[in-house]
Amino acid sequence: MASPIILCGDGVPEALVAEIAEGTGCAIWGPGANHALDALDRGAAAGRLAILVGELDDDRLTRALRPPVAACIEANGDLLPIMAEIPAEGLLISLTTATGYSLEVARALCDAVAAHTLVGEKTRQMMELALHEALVNAMVHGNLEIVSQSKDSLDDFVLFCQIVETRLAAPEFGGRRVVIIADWSGETIDVTVTDNGPGYDHGPVLARPIDLNKKSGRGLFLIKDICRSVAVEDEGRRLVMRFGR
Amino acid sequence: MQYETTERPGVIEVTLHGRITYSDHPSFRNVMAQIKESGATRLVFDLADVEFIDSAGLGMLLMVRDTASQKRAEVVLRRSRGQVQRIFASSKFETLFTVED
Numbered sequence: 248m249a250s251p252i253i254l255c256g257d258g259v260p261e262a263l264v265a266e267i268a269e270g271t272g273c274a275i276w277g278p279g280a281n282h283a284l285d286a287l288d289r290g291a292a293a294g295r296l297a298i299l300v301g302e303l304d305d306d307r308l309t310r311a312l313r314p315p316v317a318a319c320i321e322a323n324g325d326l327l328p329i330m331a332e333i334p335a336e337g338l339l340i341s342l343t344t345a346t347g348y349s350l351e352v353a354r355a356l357c358d359a360v361a362a363h364t365l366v367g368e369k370t371r372q373m374m375e376l377a378l379h380e381a382l383v384n385a386m387v388h389g390n391l392e393i394v395s396q397s398k399d400s401l402d403d404f405v406l407f408c409q410i411v412e413t414r415l416a417a418p419e420f421g422g423r424r425v426v427i428i429a430d431w432s433g434e435t436i437d438v439t440v441t442d443n444g445p446g447y448d449h450g451p452v453l454a455r456p457i458d459l460n461k462k463s464g465r466g467l468f469l470i471k472d473i474c475r476s477v478a479v480e481d482e483g484r485r486l487v488m489r490f491g492r
Numbered sequence: 493m494q495y496e497t498t499e500r501p502g503v504i505e506v507t508l509h510g511r512i513t514y515s516d517h518p519s520f521r522n523v524m525a526q527i528k529e530s531g532a533t534r535l536v537f538d539l540a541d542v543e544f545i546d547s548a549g550l551g552m553l554l555m556v557r558d559t560a561s562q563k564r565a566e567v568v569l570r571r572s573r574g575q576v577q578r579i580f581a582s583s584k585f586e587t588l589f590t591v592e593d
Contacts, residue, residue, distance in 0.1 A: 354544075372544075372575040373578065375575070376544070376546065379513075380546065380547055383546075400555060401517050401524065401555060404514065404548070408515075408517070459583065459584055459587065460588070461551075461554075462551035462552075462554045465547040465550060465551065466546075469547055469579070469582075469583075
């Protein structure tokens with residue numbers, strides 16, 4: 248049986264930590280609401296922690312994912328359903344799209360997985376790429392609802408980035424969540440990416456053979472090539488990628 | 493991604509550092525501008541210090557290849573390693589570029 252989750256925070260109101268603790272029945276860790284990362288840095292920790300965070304940068308994200316953290320949740324919106332998804336043996340990250348797009352999330356998560364459990368370096372590298380591609384799809388095509396378009400020139404990339412920045416700045420898009428769960432309870436490592444977009448039919452893309460000269464839209468093919476298996480759920484909002492260790 | 497270029501008669505060498513992702517298109521624009529202005533017939537990307545490349549990075553290398561081919565220039569991908577080397581292999585880049593150790 249998994250150890251119970253203990254709740255803490257960094258840069259969030261203590262009242263929020265108390266509210267989530269009451270709603271989930273979790274105990275609150277000693278450092279409480281505002282200094283959990285510093286306490287983790289000092290090595291003062293016990294049990295499996297779920298950390299609610301305010302602002303994040305790449306350094307804070309790395310610190311917030313070290314053992315014994317089981318979940319790093321950006322404090323925005325309804326957090327109780329996210330708390331219910333924390334795996335018994337794994338790691339969960341929940342971020343808004345605006346935050347996730349600005350950070351090296353795939354690298355941070357895969358480094359954290361390697362710190363928590365046994366995974367070969369080659370697997371770690373390829374898992375990072377697959378997760379990176381899946382996250383870009385989830386954030387850009389899922390949450391930001393930007394339709395995939397061919398990018399045959401660098402001018403197309405410029406236009407694409409301008410569209411992304413505009414959507415990220417709009418709270419109704421940039422505020423949507425992306426949730427990543429790494430589950431290593433078995434012989435394999437399953438990494439799941441879930442967005443809150445309108446859904447997407449991956450079938451036609453996954454069924455097509457790749458065009459080696461294609462300059463964009465290769466992400467799903469790379470994912471399919473890297474993973475032991477890929478499953479699409481929730482009408483295209485969830486991608487489950489399985490890796491051997 | 494950081495980079496520096498050196499040019500000698502007929503050759504432009506671009507040494508890349510760090511990670512190549514979708515946010516690096518401004519750097520590739522600069523490289524392509526240099527290619528268009530030069531008479532180089534050989535364009536070498538040294539990737540020894542590149543730790544990661546995503547699908548957008550692969551696409552940008554293909555765009556460079558298209559520009560180079562208009563100038564009848566060869567594009568060489570040199571000293572790729574780790575994840576970069578693996579993804580080049582799975583994308584069959586050895587059929588599209590000259591790949592060197």
